[in-house]
Amino acid sequence: MGRxxxxxHGRVTHAAVTMPTGVEYAGGKLYATSWSIAGFFGLKDAGRLVQVNPHAFR
Structure with a gap:
């Protein structure tokens, strides 16, 4: 649930990231938050910072 x-170059691709709310590109790498709003669903402490591999975009 999320991407x-x-x-x-006009080509649109997507990478699956659950409940992303923030992204950062630093040092040639892409990072995103995941499970950012999990607390609203009773999943306390589920939030993560993940590195998104360029190959994840399809």
Whole structure:
């Protein structure tokens, strides 16, 4: 439930990331938050920071 969208040279691809709310590109790597709003569903401490592999975009 959730995804990041990349648009590169007019091509649109997506990477699955659960409940993302923030992204950061640093040092040539893409990071995203996941499970960011899990607390609203009673899943306390589920939030994570994940590195998104470029190959995840399909």
């Amino acid at each position: 990041l969208t990349r648009i590169e």
